Amino acid sequence: MSIRDLLSPFSAWKNILRDPVTIPDPLNDRPGSDRYRGFHQNDNEKCIGCGTCEAICQNGAIDMLPVDSVATKEGDSGLRPRIDYGRCCWCALCVDVCMTGSLTMSNEYKWVESDPDAFRFTPGVDKKFWDNSELGYKRPEEHRLVSPERIEMREMNVESRIDSFAEIVHGYSIEEAQLEADRCVACGLCIATCPTHMSIPDYINAVREGDYEQGLRLLYETNPFSNVCGRVCTRKCESACASRHEGEPIAIRWLKRHIIDQIPHEKYREIIGDPEPSTGKKVAIIGAGPAGLTAAFDLVRKGHEVIVYEAKAAAGGMTRYGIPEYRLPYDALDRDIETIVSMGVQIVYNTRIGADIPMQQLTQDFDAVLLAIGLQEGRQTRIPNSDHEKVYRAVDLLDKITAGEEFHLPHCAVIIGGGNVAMDIARSIARLQKQQYGQVDVVLTAMEEQQHFMADPDEIKEALEEGIIIQDQCGPQGCEIDQSGKLIGLKTWKVLSIFDSEKRFAPVYDNGDETIHACDTVIEAIGQFSDISLLGDELTEKLEWNRGRIQIDSDGRTSESWLWSAGDCVNGPDVVHAVADGHRVAASIHCYITAD
Amino acid sequence: MTYQPDRSQYPNKKADGSLDIDLKSGKFLKLWQGPQHPGITGNMSVELTVCGDEVVEGITHVGYLHRGFEKLMERRTFIQCFPIVCRICVPEPDFNEYCYAAAVEELAGIEAPEYANWIRTLILEMGRINSYLMYCGGQAGSFGMGVISQWTTYVRDLMLDRFEELTGARIYHMFILPGGVRDRLPEGFAQRMEETLCEIESTMSDVYNTMYCNAVFKKRSVGVGVIDIDLMDAYGVTGPNARAGGVAKDVRKDQPYLVYPELDFEPILGQDSDIYTRADIRRQDLLQSVDLVRQILAKMPEDGSLMAKIPSVMHWKIPRGETYIRGECSRGEYGYYLVTDGSGYPRRVNVRGPSYTHAMALLERMIVNLNIADVAGLMVSLHTYPPEIER
Numbered sequence: 004m005s006i007r008d009l010l011s012p013f014s015a016w017k018n019i020l021r022d023p024v025t026i027p028d029p030l031n032d033r034p035g036s037d038r039y040r041g042f043h044q045n046d047n048e049k050c051i052g053c054g055t056c057e058a059i060c061q062n063g064a065i066d067m068l069p070v071d072s073v074a075t076k077e078g079d080s081g082l083r084p085r086i087d088y089g090r091c092c093w094c095a096l097c098v099d100v101c102m103t104g105s106l107t108m109s110n111e112y113k114w115v116e117s118d119p120d121a122f123r124f125t126p127g128v129d130k131k132f133w134d135n136s137e138l139g140y141k142r143p144e145e146h147r148l149v150s151p152e153r154i155e156m157r158e159m160n161v162e163s164r165i166d167s168f169a170e171i172v173h174g175y176s177i178e179e180a181q182l183e184a185d186r187c188v189a190c191g192l193c194i195a196t197c198p199t200h201m202s203i204p205d206y207i208n209a210v211r212e213g214d215y216e217q218g219l220r221l222l223y224e225t226n227p228f229s230n231v232c233g234r235v236c237t238r239k240c241e242s243a244c245a246s247r248h249e250g251e252p253i254a255i256r257w258l259k260r261h262i263i264d265q266i267p268h269e270k271y272r273e274i275i276g277d278p279e280p281s282t283g284k285k286v287a288i289i290g291a292g293p294a295g296l297t298a299a300f301d302l303v304r305k306g307h308e309v310i311v312y313e314a315k316a317a318a319g320g321m322t323r324y325g326i327p328e329y330r331l332p333y334d335a336l337d338r339d340i341e342t343i344v345s346m347g348v349q350i351v352y353n354t355r356i357g358a359d360i361p362m363q364q365l366t367q368d369f370d371a372v373l374l375a376i377g378l379q380e381g382r383q384t385r386i387p388n389s390d391h392e393k394v395y396r397a398v399d400l401l402d403k404i405t406a407g408e409e410f411h412l413p414h415c416a417v418i419i420g421g422g423n424v425a426m427d428i429a430r431s432i433a434r435l436q437k438q439q440y441g442q443v444d445v446v447l448t449a450m451e452e453q454q455h456f457m458a459d460p461d462e463i464k465e466a467l468e469e470g471i472i473i474q475d476q477c478g479p480q481g482c483e484i485d486q487s488g489k490l491i492g493l494k495t496w497k498v499l500s501i502f503d504s505e506k507r508f509a510p511v512y513d514n515g516d517e518t519i520h521a522c523d524t525v526i527e528a529i530g531q532f533s534d535i536s537l538l539g540d541e542l543t544e545k546l547e548w549n550r551g552r553i554q555i556d557s558d559g560r561t562s563e564s565w566l567w568s569a570g571d572c573v574n575g576p577d578v579v580h581a582v583a584d585g586h587r588v589a590a591s592i593h594c595y596i597t598a599d
Numbered sequence: 600m601t602y603q604p605d606r607s608q609y610p611n612k613k614a615d616g617s618l619d620i621d622l623k624s625g626k627f628l629k630l631w632q633g634p635q636h637p638g639i640t641g642n643m644s645v646e647l648t649v650c651g652d653e654v655v656e657g658i659t660h661v662g663y664l665h666r667g668f669e670k671l672m673e674r675r676t677f678i679q680c681f682p683i684v685c686r687i688c689v690p691e692p693d694f695n696e697y698c699y700a701a702a703v704e705e706l707a708g709i710e711a712p713e714y715a716n717w718i719r720t721l722i723l724e725m726g727r728i729n730s731y732l733m734y735c736g737g738q739a740g741s742f743g744m745g746v747i748s749q750w751t752t753y754v755r756d757l758m759l760d761r762f763e764e765l766t767g768a769r770i771y772h773m774f775i776l777p778g779g780v781r782d783r784l785p786e787g788f789a790q791r792m793e794e795t796l797c798e799i800e801s802t803m804s805d806v807y808n809t810m811y812c813n814a815v816f817k818k819r820s821v822g823v824g825v826i827d828i829d830l831m832d833a834y835g836v837t838g839p840n841a842r843a844g845g846v847a848k849d850v851r852k853d854q855p856y857l858v859y860p861e862l863d864f865e866p867i868l869g870q871d872s873d874i875y876t877r878a879d880i881r882r883q884d885l886l887q888s889v890d891l892v893r894q895i896l897a898k899m900p901e902d903g904s905l906m907a908k909i910p911s912v913m914h915w916k917i918p919r920g921e922t923y924i925r926g927e928c929s930r931g932e933y934g935y936y937l938v939t940d941g942s943g944y945p946r947r948v949n950v951r952g953p954s955y956t957h958a959m960a961l962l963e964r965m966i967v968n969l970n971i972a973d974v975a976g977l978m979v980s981l982h983t984y985p986p987e988i989e990r
Binding site: 004007008009011012014015018024035036037038039040055058059061092093094095096100140143145146147148149150184185186187188189211 | 678680683753760763766767768771805808812814905911912
C-alpha cells in the first residue's frame with residue numbers, strides 16, 4: 004500500500020471530458036457486418052423444396068410447407084421452408100447445406116412486430132424488407148457440407164474397349180458405393196420422377212448401411228428389371244436429383260446396380276419371397292419384354308397363372324435385341340428373366356401370336372390378355388434411293404448382332420439419327436470393324452445440334468472416344484448411287500431449324516450447304532414402330548386408335564374389356580417406362596379378373 | 600485454509616470432528632447468496648451459514664442453468680452438435696467449438712488445414728481477451744467499483760465488433776466447425792483489430808490505475824481467498840487460479856495445440872495466490888493475449904484452405920473410438936471427452952469445464968471463515984461461469 008494507491012483511482016476523473024461511447028440503438032441505424040447471419044432470404048426460383056435445410060436444422064425450426072405461388076413439378080416438390088424464429092439459432096447450417104444455394108441470410112437483425120406469429124414465416128414468399136439485401140451470410144465457395152462430386156466409376160479404357168463387347172462399366176466397390184450413397188440427402192425428388200417410383204432414398208440407405216438384402220427387396224418391390232435398369236436405365240431420377248444443382252447428381256443407376264451385384268443370384272428368390280396361393284385365373288401376355296414380364300411378375304405374385312408368348316428365341320425384347328452387350332451383358336439380363344420365370348411365369352418361345360396361335364384362341368383360353376409387343380420395326384427415312392439393299396434399319400442390324408447372324412459388315416458406314424439406338428449401332432459397328440478390319444470408319448449424322456441429341460451424353464462422349472465421327476445438323480436428302488448401282492454415299496443438307504413455331508416437325512434446310520458422306524452402307528436409326536398385324540382385321544377394326552397407336556385408358560386397358568396394352572408400343576422406347584407400365588396394367592388386370 | 604477457532608467461538612466441533620451447527624441455538628443464520636446475486640457470474644447460489652458476519656459453512660447449489668447439452672448431443676448428428684456446443688459457455692464460447700471440432704476431427708481422421716488453425720487460434724485469443732474483460736468488470740463490481748465494468752464492457756463491445764465481421768455473429772460465433780473454419784479474414788481486418796487492441800490497452804491502463812492501484816481494492820483482496828498450494832492438485836485447480844500460486848500450468852505450453860508452438864509467450868506466474876494476485880495474473884494474461892493476437896496476425900499465412908474434405912454431413916458416421924481434447928481457456932483447462940460408436944451420433948460427450956471444480960468443491964472449501972462481504976469477491980476471483988458447470 005502506498006500513497007499512489009490512494010491517489011491513483013482519482014485518475015478516473017479524466018473521463019469526465021470524454022464523449023459517451025454508447026450507440027443509441029435502435030434510434031440510429033447500425034448495419035450488421037457484411038457476413039452477418041441475419042434474417043433469412045430464399046430465392047424461390049432456385050429453391051427446389053428438397054427439404055435438406057429442414058433435415059439439418061437441429062432446432063426443428065424449419066418446416067417444409069406448400070405455398071400458393073409455387074407449383075409442384077418435376078424436380079421441385081413445390082414445398083418451401085417456413086422458418087420459426089422462436090426456434091432458430093442462426094447457425095446457418097441450412098444455408099451451408101442448401102443444395103441449390105437459394106437460401107441465404109441478410110445482414111438485417113432488427114424486426115419489430117406486435118403479432119408473435121409473424122416470426123414464423125416463409126422467406127421469399129412472405130415479402131420482407133430485407134428480401135433484396137446484398138449483404139449478409141452467403142456460403143463461401145469452398146465451404147461444402149455435402150460433396151458435389153460423384154465417385155468416379157471405373158471403366159474400361161478406350162483402347163481395350165474399342166474392339167470388345169465386354170461390359171465397359173466395372174461397377175462400384177463397396178467403399179465407393181457407400182461414399183456415393185453418403186452424398187444422397189434423401190430428399191426423395193427422384194421418387195416422383197422415376198416412372199416406376201422406385202424407393203430410391205431407401206435403397207441408397209441400404210447401400211449406406213450395407214444391408215443389401217433389404218436393398219434387393221426394395222428394388223423388387225418396384226422393379227423386377229433392376230439388373231437391366233442398373234445398367235441402361237435412362238435415369239430420369241438423376242435429372243431431378245437435388246445434388247445436380249451445385250454439383251453432379253447422385254449415381255443412382257450405379258448404386259442400383261451395386262446392390263444387384265452384391266447378392267448372389269441364387270438368393271434372389273429367398274429374399275423376394277414366394278407368390279400368393281393360386282387364384283385359378285389365367286392371363287396371356289404377348290411379348291416377353293420388360294413391360295410384359297413386369298406385368299407377368301406382378302400377376303404371378305398375386306397367384307394368377309401367366310403364360311407369356313414370345314416370337315423370338317429368347318426373352319428380353321429390345322433390352323436383348325436392341326441394346327449391345329457392352330452396355331448390358333446378356334447374363335445380367337438373364338438373371339432378371341430367370342428370377343421372373345422362377346416365380347412361376349411360363350414363357351413360350353418362338354411363338355408368334357397371329358401366325359402360330361390365333362388371337363381368338365387367347366380370348367377363349369385366358370381371363371385377360373396383355374399386348375406388350377414393343378417397337379420392333381425400324382422407321383425409314385424414305386429419302387431417294389433409301390430402298391437400296393445397303394440401306395439398313397438399325398434395329399434389324401442390332402437384332403442380327405445379338406442373334407449372331409451373318410451380315411455384311413460395312414467398311415464405311417453412315418448412320419442417320421442422334422438417339423441412343425443410333426449410338427448403339429454406330430458403336431457396335433465400330434467394334435466389329437476394329438475386330439475385322441483393324442480400323443473404325445463410322446460417321447453419325449443427325450439433324451439436331453450435338454448438345455440437343457436424344458442420346459445420353461455419356462454415349463456421345465464414349466462414341467467420340469471410340470473414333471466415331473459425329474456430324475450434327477445434317478438433314479438426309481438421298482442416298483448416292485453410282486452407275487453400277489453401288490451405294491457410294493449419303494447426301495445431306497445443313498439443317499437450319501427442325502420445328503416450326505408450333506413445334507411441329509418442319510425442317511428447314513440450307514440446300515447450298517450440301518455434304519456427301521462417302522460410305523458403302525447407310526443405317527437408319529430414326530425411330531421404331533410396332534407390327535400390329537397379329538391383331539387380325541376384325542380386332543383391328545373393333546379397337547379404338549389414337550394416331551396409329553391403340554387407344555388405352557389410364558390403366559392401360561384398350562376399348563376391348565379383356566385386352567390391355569403396355570410398354571414401348573404405347574409409350575415409345577424406354578425400359579423403365581415399360582416396367583412402370585407393366586405394374587400399372589398388372590394392377591388393373593388383377594382388379595378385373597378378381598372382381599368376377 | 601484451515602479452521603481458525605480464534606475468529607469465532609462457534610461452531611464447536613462434535614466428537615466425530617464435524618461442526619456442531621444448531622440453527623435453533625440462535626447463534627447461526629442461514630443466508631442465501633444467489634442465484635441472482637450480482638457477485639455471481641451466472642445463475643448459481645451458495646447457501647451460507649454465518650455466525651456474526653463470518654461464514655462458517657457454504658454449500659453450493661447449481662442446476663439453475665441446466666440445459667442437458669451433453670445428452671442433447673447424443674441425439675444429434677455430428678454436424679448438428681456444432682451449433683449447440685458454443686452455448687455451453689456463454690462468455691467464452693469458442694473453446695467449445697474448438698474442442699468439439701478437434702475431437703471429431705481426431706476420431707474421424709481429419710486434419711484441419713493450417714490456415715484454419717491460425718484463424719482458430721486467433722479466435723480463441725480474441726475470446727480470452729473478452730473473457731478477461733468481463734472478469735475485470737465483475738471483480739471490481741464485487742468490491743463495489745461499478746465504473747470498471749462500464750469501461751471493460753465498452754472495449755469488449757469493440758472486440759465483439761471484430762468477432763461480428765469475422766464470424767458473422769457477436770456472441771455465439773458458430774465459426775469453428777469440424778474440418779476447419781467457415782470463412783477467411785475480411786479485408787482490412789488486421790488494421791481494425793489493431794485499433795481495437797490499442798483501445799483495449801489504453802482502457803486496461805486506466806483499469807490498472809483505478810482498480811489495481813487502489814487502496815480499497817488492495818485492502819480487500821490482498822491476503823484474502825488464498826488457495827493453498829497443497830490444494831492445487833487435489834482440487835484440480837488450473838489456469839490463472841493455479842498460476843497465481845506459482846504453479847506453471849498452461850495447456851498452451853504443456854501440451855501445445857493449434858499454432859501455439861509458433862507463438863512467443865511464457866506463462867505468467869504469481870506467488871501469493873490471493874484474490875489480488877489472481878486479478879493481476881489475469882490482467883497480465885489479457886495483455887499477453889493482446890500481444891498474441893498481434894503475433895498471429897503478423898505470422899499467419901496470407902491465404903489458404905479453410906476446410907479439410909469432410910464426409911457428407913447428412914450421413915456422417917465416425918468409427919468407434921474415444922478421445923479427450925483439451926485447451927487452455929481463460930479459466931483453466933477446458934476439455935471435451937468424446938466417445939463414438941461407429942454410428943452417426945456421439946455416444947457420449949463429456950465437457951470438462953474448469954468452473955466445475957473451481958466453483959463447487961474449491962469454493963466450499965475456501966468460503967469458510969470469510970466475511971460475508973468478501974464472498975462475492977472470492978467467487979468472482981475464482982473466475983467461474985455457471986453455464987459450463989451445467990452441461
